[in-house]
Amino acid sequence: MQDKTTLAKKQSGRSDRSQAVSADLIAVIIAVTNGEPRVLTIGQTNALPSGPFELDHRSLQSGLRAWVERHTSHPLGYVEQLYTFADRDRIDDEHVQRVISISYLGLTREEQTERSPTHGWRGWYDYFPWEDHRAGVPSILLDILTPRLQAWADEADEPDMRHDRRQRVAIAFGFDDRDWNEELVLQRYELLYEAALVAEAKRNWHTGGVPPVPGRLMIADHRRILATGIARLRTKIKYRPVVFELMPPTFTLLQLQRTVEALAGRLVHKPNFRRLIEEQNLVEETGETMSDTGGRPAKRFRFRQTVLAERTVAGTKLPLSRG
Amino acid sequence: MQDKTTLAKKQSGRSDRSQAVSADLIAVIIAVTNGEPRVLTIGQTNALPSGPFELDHRSLQSGLRAWVERHTSHPLGYVEQLYTFADRDRIDDEHVQRVISISYLGLTREEQTERSPTHGWRGWYDYFPWEDHRAGVPSILLDILTPRLQAWADEADEPDMRHDRRQRVAIAFGFDDRDWNEELVLQRYELLYEAALVAEAKRNWHTGGVPPVPGRLMIADHRRILATGIARLRTKIKYRPVVFELMPPTFTLLQLQRTVEALAGRLVHKPNFRRLIEEQNLVEETGETMSDTGGRPAKRFRFRQTVLAERTVAGTKLPLSRG
DNA sequence: GCCTATTATTCTCCAAATGAGTATAATAGG
DNA sequence: CCTATTATACTCATTTGGAGAATAATAGGC
Numbered sequence: 001m002q003d004k005t006t007l008a009k010k011q012s013g014r015s016d017r018s019q020a021v022s023a024d025l026i027a028v029i030i031a032v033t034n035g036e037p038r039v040l041t042i043g044q045t046n047a048l049p050s051g052p053f054e055l056d057h058r059s060l061q062s063g064l065r066a067w068v069e070r071h072t073s074h075p076l077g078y079v080e081q082l083y084t085f086a087d088r089d090r091i092d093d094e095h096v097q098r099v100i101s102i103s104y105l106g107l108t109r110e111e112q113t114e115r116s117p118t119h120g121w122r123g124w125y126d127y128f129p130w131e132d133h134r135a136g137v138p139s140i141l142l143d144i145l146t147p148r149l150q151a152w153a154d155e156a157d158e159p160d161m162r163h164d165r166r167q168r169v170a171i172a173f174g175f176d177d178r179d180w181n182e183e184l185v186l187q188r189y190e191l192l193y194e195a196a197l198v199a200e201a202k203r204n205w206h207t208g209g210v211p212p213v214p215g216r217l218m219i220a221d222h223r224r225i226l227a228t229g230i231a232r233l234r235t236k237i238k239y240r241p242v243v244f245e246l247m248p249p250t251f252t253l254l255q256l257q258r259t260v261e262a263l264a265g266r267l268v269h270k271p272n273f274r275r276l277i278e279e280q281n282l283v284e285e286t287g288e289t290m291s292d293t294g295g296r297p298a299k300r301f302r303f304r305q306t307v308l309a310e311r312t313v314a315g316t317k318l319p320l321s322r323g
Numbered sequence: 324m325q326d327k328t329t330l331a332k333k334q335s336g337r338s339d340r341s342q343a344v345s346a347d348l349i350a351v352i353i354a355v356t357n358g359e360p361r362v363l364t365i366g367q368t369n370a371l372p373s374g375p376f377e378l379d380h381r382s383l384q385s386g387l388r389a390w391v392e393r394h395t396s397h398p399l400g401y402v403e404q405l406y407t408f409a410d411r412d413r414i415d416d417e418h419v420q421r422v423i424s425i426s427y428l429g430l431t432r433e434e435q436t437e438r439s440p441t442h443g444w445r446g447w448y449d450y451f452p453w454e455d456h457r458a459g460v461p462s463i464l465l466d467i468l469t470p471r472l473q474a475w476a477d478e479a480d481e482p483d484m485r486h487d488r489r490q491r492v493a494i495a496f497g498f499d500d501r502d503w504n505e506e507l508v509l510q511r512y513e514l515l516y517e518a519a520l521v522a523e524a525k526r527n528w529h530t531g532g533v534p535p536v537p538g539r540l541m542i543a544d545h546r547r548i549l550a551t552g553i554a555r556l557r558t559k560i561k562y563r564p565v566v567f568e569l570m571p572p573t574f575t576l577l578q579l580q581r582t583v584e585a586l587a588g589r590l591v592h593k594p595n596f597r598r599l600i601e602e603q604n605l606v607e608e609t610g611e612t613m614s615d616t617g618g619r620p621a622k623r624f625r626f627r628q629t630v631l632a633e634r635t636v637a638g639t640k641l642p643l644s645r646g
Numbered sequence: 647g648c649c650t651a652t653t654a655t656t657c658t659c660c661a662a663a664t665g666a667g668t669a670t671a672a673t674a675g676g
Numbered sequence: 677c678c679t680a681t682t683a684t685a686c687t688c689a690t691t692t693g694g695a696g697a698a699t700a701a702t703a704g705g706c
Contacts, residue, residue: 295654618683619681
């Protein structure tokens with residue numbers, strides 16, 4: 001039986017060079033508060049929480065969970081691995097040592113806001129203002145992004161490349177009578193990066209190029225990682241009951257709907273939303289009602305225990321279709 | 324602006340311990356030949372190809388691509404990251420250094436089979452015989468797995484745990500009038516591991532416990548990684564046109580259907596399959612026909628260029644529904 | 647107390663998608 | 677020329693999904 005270690009030695013004549021790596025964990029921690037999706041940040045709210053992966057943890061997942069809970073006193077409900085990055089040009093300064101960054105998505109609730117000086121929550125649409133379509137197509141997208149992306153596509157020299165750019169932009173941003181697909185968060189960010197329209201791509205905008213598009217900046221590639229997390233979450237809520245982790249113990253159906261809409265960045269049809277939620281037996285009435293919002297009082301619901309048990313495999317449907 | 328490096332130093336009092344890691348790439352390379360899904364292996368076909376991540380690659384993805392193409396002369400069509408593992412008990416012997424394994428899924432075609440002594444292809448159902456439902460529920464599942472899983476669930480002491488085990492087994496394997504969900508490959512493998520029914524879980528079967536269930540063994544956690552890859556692929560073919568990468572340049576619709584069925588491990592309704600493929604404009608006729616199989620000759624098709632262009636975001640539908 | 651605005655909740659309707667079966671076409675081989 | 681076999685084209689019933697209408701229950705102004 002051939003061992004993996006043996007193989008590695010045999011196949012790499014310069015295995016010494018492959019040793020010098022260190023591993024970092026980067027966390028995208030999401031909560032939804034007052035109908036706004038928010039992300040846990042550090043520093044001047046321009047960095048995602050991250051830290052070294054320590055050897056005494058059983059696994060990456062438990063390492064992340066322990067690390068986040070230690071530093072934020074936020075229990076993490078749901079954790080899922082996002083992506084592992086190791087691109088050479090990731091770190092700005094000339095590090096000899098290569099860093100492997102393993103990113104995770106975590107869901108929680110923003111409860112005991114104890115005003116930490118090192119950690120804070122910030123609405124994720126501050127970083128991606130073009131992603132919020134709940135009040136219609138945002139003007140930033142119409143007035144600023146669209147013309148600049150068109151210009152970028154048109155400035156390509158070769159006709160093939162022009163066509164390719166136009167097509168990719170149209171698909172990602174829903175131009176030419178295409179529908180807006182809220183799942184393409186990462187593709188959109190990467191197109192903006194490629195077009196040098198975000199400040200992270202500091203290729204040319206301070207030397208005569210166009211200035212960056214609105215949207216809060218993050219260090220290194222953290223905004224790309226956040227985009228990855230948002231995209232994953234927007235995909236996931238459509239077929240797995242993860243909204244749970246973001247809700248308080250009891251809630252009204254409208255609150256649940258607002259949470260889903262906040263994540264998806266688009267509105268859903270209320271009666272259809274109710275129909276889907278109820279026919280899947282995801283929730284049960286608590287018996288209480290709530291009459292805050294000036295109208296007929298709403299019934300309070302909680303998630304059913306069985307759903308929590310089947311959580312890992314149970315399906316959910318929402319009135320949001322796949323692109 | 325606070326740098327990530329600074330943060331890491333500040334937050335870890337023992338950052339020296341977090342340095343000693345090395346990174347490995349592990350590849351799940353899939354091809355479909357004669358209607359059978361196959362995986363590229365090394366050694367006695369009991370290990371997935373793997374090797375050290377080398378610093379001179381631009382990114383993990385390009386590192387893997389270069390590595391696989393160098394060692395197999397198989398161009399990799401489609402590559403996607405699977406998962407990053409770093410559990411402490413992953414390596415058998417007492418390594419001081421921790422290994423981070425980054426696994427990838429790659430799709431290709433098994434063409435120039437040049438009988439390499441170090442690499443070989445093997446049908447993936449050799450490793451997971453209970454996953455092939457194309458000819459109905461396999462007898463291995465009915466006669467061997469079912470009673471053993473039931474026994475394992477019943478042997479739990481506490482009633483709560485018994486109920487929990489029964490439920491998880493029922494969901495994963497489709498007992499109690501539930502449907503078989505072909506996507507739950509990983510959940511099934513992990514349940515068998517937990518129940519010590521696969522040889523990798525060498526807890527008790529050689530010391531009085533039950534012998535392992537049929538299915539070819541792999542070293543370390545390679546079979547789990549393969550299960551992860553199969554699950555991902557079975558999910559992916561339902562909404563993204565990745566079957567392309569596994570097909571020859573031209574093919575008949577039945578060949579395409581057989582490939583999908585091979586991956587999904589279940590049969591699909593032929594007229595409906597054709598309807599979906601054609602109404603999505605995924606393919607176009609070449610004009611030629613093929614009359615090998617003793618019947619009316621079948622038209623040859625190829626994939627349309629536009630689809631290849633939109634590949635990253637385009638959707639596909641198949642007559643396989645989500646669980 | 648009555649009217650109005652507001653939200654909650656329930657139904658209805660129609661179009662599209664899906665699952666499953668049937669009918670017809672074109673070849674090879676005896 | 678008949679039969680077996682596969683390809684291809686239709687049909688039909690059922691389920692889903694999107695969108696709007698109708699009704700119920702509260703608060704607040706008058």
